[in-house]
Amino acid sequence: MCRSERGAVTAEAAVVLPTLAVFTLVMVWFVSWGVAAVRVQDAAREAARVVARGDPASAGTGLARQVAPPGSTVEVHAGPDTIEVVVTTRVRGPGGVFGFVPGVVVHGRAVAATETEGE
Secondary structure, eight states: OOGGGTTHHHHHHHHHHHHHHHHHHHHHHHHHHHHHHHHHHHHHHHHHHHHHTTOOHHHHHHHHHHHSOTTOEEEEEEOSSEEEEEEEEEEOOGGGTTTTSOOEEEEEEEEEEOOOTTO
């Protein structure tokens, strides 16, 4: 190794390691965003199914709160022939590192036809 190249590896590592750490945190945030999106959609679908078959809206809301991420809001709208459920949650940055970022709001929506007796 030439004398002019001493410390080059250390300098490169000092630049690359923080960049990799930030990249990893961003990827974790995107994964948690995707997981939250799936969970709110599942929660909305399950709640709409429960209410559409004739159970009370409170049963659907309770089920949606079990499936959705903590702190999610659940809205049940009953129409003449359909039930619509909207589940909303906010995904924050990983580990509080990005606390200054307001977060991303994720919505899940499901509509189910109400079941009538005799079908």
